[in-house]
Amino acid sequence: MENKAPIVEIEHVNKSYHRGTHTIPVLVDINLDIAEGEFLALMGPSGSGKSTLLNLIAALDHLDSGLIKVGGVDITVLSETELAAWRAVNVGFIFQFYNLIPVLTAFENVELPLLLTGLSRRERRTHVELALQVVNLASRMDHYPGQLSGGEQQRVAIARAIVTDPTILVADEPTGDLDRVAAEEILDLMDRLNRESGKTIIMVTHDPRAAKKAHNIRYLDKGILNNVHSQAAP
């Protein structure tokens, strides 16, 4: 795995927030390479900047200085319009609170990213059904989020994240709102996506059990990426 070319390259990234006249540094001179097919866990205390770093990698936020390349594309120079198109193709998101659209069924939620592609209705259906089969929810595709358990909703969110076959999957506390059993199922699913489909996964978590599923764990503290803790893939 170490020999693989980095799919994400982060160089000297700085990010700060402004509160009135105060400037609060959130990320300080971050340097990080993430190899293709890697499952990386970002850990650290609350306010350490791990979600901010994830947002920067996923082009949801803007940095102050530095460089981020994903798949060889420098995303820091792209316009908002270009970033929207780039995200649609390259990034799959998994959030702590699932973030499904409550008025859409599981099928329709998964179909959302595909509406931005040129796929026909029939092709979209094939993709959505396949994604829902991967997360083992094909039988519940007509259910609304409110009719699904937390674990099932997160699986729908994962199906939505993978349906466009993105370059990277980013997950922000994907098990943070789940009970232990459901959390284990989600982690197993992510692990399977990484091992069987070779998906590059970057996961922010507080949970050491979740982090254990990752190949690498990186710690952030007060905006500084410090020691490296690698672990073998299970």
Place this chain on the structure above:
Amino acid sequence: MYILKLLLRNAFRHKLRTALTILGVTIAILSFGLLRTFINAWYSGAEASSASRLVTRNATSIIFTLPLAYKDKIRQVDGVKLISWGNWFGGIYIEEKNFFANYAVEAKSYIELYSEYVLPQDQKEAFFRDRRGCFVGRKLAERFHWKIGDIIPLKGTIFPGNWEFVLRGIYYGKNEIADETVFFFHWDYLNEALKKRGSIFADQVGFYMIGVKDPNRAAEVAQAIDRTFKNSLAETLTETEKAFVLSFISMSNAIIVAIQLVSFVVIIIIIAVAANTMAMTARERIGEYAIFKTLGYRGWRIGGMIVGESLLITMIGCLLGIALTPPATAVFRKLLGAYFPGFTVKLETVYMALAASILVGLCAAIIPTWRAVSIRIADGLRRIG
């Protein structure tokens, strides 16, 4: 189809709020429609006027009369085809609240001139035979439940005394805008009574109605008539029937302007109501808009969802309001038809209501759209949970 489904489901996420907003738009559009219909009804007399008719009156004021002798000179003016004359009688039927327009007219020429008033032949002949005869519009007869042969008493105001007329005919309009609320009787009957009394109003007429041979020459004929009586004791003012009617309407211009303003204020109020609904909706869904952005949806798509939802809600209310306007108008027509003969919803009013609703939908979505489009994704996502 997908977007329409999403808009529908989003619009009815808060059923009570959406229902109340739709109700508000419905009432606003209904009010707008009724007020516009009221204004149109006010102008219906002018619309019903013919381009081939002129009105000649005293140049000083409508309240001054003209000598009957003018009729022969007017008849000789080139371009004049037909001439009739009459007086505003101003009679009151039992009580003042029973107001309706009543005229003494030179009946034969008047009926010929006003071909849009259709009087059955037998009734016409009966009316011509009876000096005390009168004929009235269908709506007026319905209002007071008059039947042919009824004696109708009018109390004179301009021409004092109690006057009695026998109803000999009921006319109806050839088209919807023809006024079916007017009372006509023989000018000769009035004039003979005035002569007997030695009144200064004997052999005096309030106005001449003139039919012209060529409507395109109406202005020229009008000038020729007025030139004929230049420097006489009673100079004339001749104008088209439309201008004559509009000069009456202009006397109540302030009221019409006020009603027009109210009709637009209603729309402004409903813009505020709809904007409030959409602002609440957008504030609640700001996290969802951030999710859409995360998935790659651009600002114009998100803006389209908000504008679409806003338009959907206002258009449902608009269509309900438009659908309710004709029945509501029918009720008002029953109550006010005697005063406003043209109280019917015009297509133009429907178009204005549709345009107003689109305006409401668009205006209501401006601020929510701007907020949703301009919020940073990371900030929007922080609002979830």
